[in-house]
């Protein structure tokens with residue numbers, strides 16, 4: 001790893017504070033900044049928020065004068081840095097140019113068909129449709145599937161699922177929330193529901209806890225009540241997959257996502273996922289029956305109206321499938337071992353993390369949410385870059401930082417992270433396993 005940063009001196013210059021115009025801010029700008037004050041202050045002052053990355057070298061990044069080990073990347077398999085994938089791209093650019101530019105309905109390069117065919121086979125679904133991002137899919141597909149029926153929304157679902165449900169509500173759907181990780185509560189709500197159109201929306205591998213829901217239990221509830229279970233596995237796709245007696249680690253094989261990981265069928269399930277994390281490309285998918293795919297081709301606005309993914313992204317997905325097939329399970333083994341080192345360190349320190357799965361998202365809550373800025377500086381000074389989870393991004397008692405591991409992180413980078421975690425634990429900054437989380441929120 002490159003030299004560690006010595007001082008936080010001049011750090012502010014690497015962040016971009018919103019300039020206050022002469023005559024003060026407009027009242028509506030002031031209003032919105034006030035509603036997310038903790039976050040906007042952090043953004044304005046902290047080197048780990050809204051940072052400009054000047055350069056990368058493997059999984060180290062340079063911000064101004066400072067080289068840091070990057071634990072904020074979602075490139076779990078390291079495909080962004082994989083020479084085989086990088087070298088596959090120019091031939092696609094030569095053949096297709098940089099950008100197809102048609103919306104998919106107007107003109108769909110055969111690359112899409114190749115991607116959908118390989119994806120469908122990898123996942124073991126009836127069919128699949130790719131669109132540029134998961135956000136596009138949530139905003140366009142959730143309202144279609146919900147129609148004027150009722151959506152049962154996981155209370156801790158990702159913000160983009162919430163936004164899709166808001167659009168559905170504005171088109172006549174009702175939205176009811178069930179408690180996070182609580183299939184019994186969902187069952188109770190569905191039992192009391194008279195509306196025959198029922199859509200359940202939730203995350204797969206959770207982007208904060210790093211854990212997967214009990215897909216079997218949720219699928220059973222959905223089937224019992226004739227509901228459709230819509231799962232967003234942005235973080236699980238590529239990382240977790242089908243279990244096998246020959247598996248290289250407990251993530252399972254092939255990275256074919258959370259439904260296969262739980263050995264479930266796709267009966268009453270549609271799976272949404274993205275290539276922008278494990279596959280390091282700008283593309284997303286919905287795995288669904290062919291009649292639903294055909295409907296989406298005429299009714300989902302992004303298929304009709306949105307610009308497409310760049311050719312380089314389509315190319316990296318196709319090359320990514322090849323690498324996944326040949327080397328993916330070995331990369332997942334490395335990823336699992338790297339993650340285990342971090343979890344073992346926290347365990348040894350008695351520090352709490354919600355991660356019980358061993359998957360590569362490790363959230364570390366603080367004892368005092370007001371210390372997030374200082375804790376971020378300590379990490380920065382130790383040459384470690386993480387995602388800061390400030391209020392109101394998360395509730396006050398969950399404020400902390402999120403460490404994401406990738407197969408491209410080196411042992412030396414993990415050594416640096418462990419030194420920083422030990423230092424923070426010694427200073428009493430990190431919530432301990434025995435601390436009462438409710439008290440943590442109140443105390444601060």
Ligand SMILES: Cc1ncc(COP(=O)(O)O)c(C=O)c1O
Nearest residue numbers: 133134135158160207234274284
């Ligand atoms: C669970 C989840 N869903 C959706 C998204 C958004 O994905 P996209 O960038 O493809 O819109 C993210 C991004 O981090 C995510 O974590």
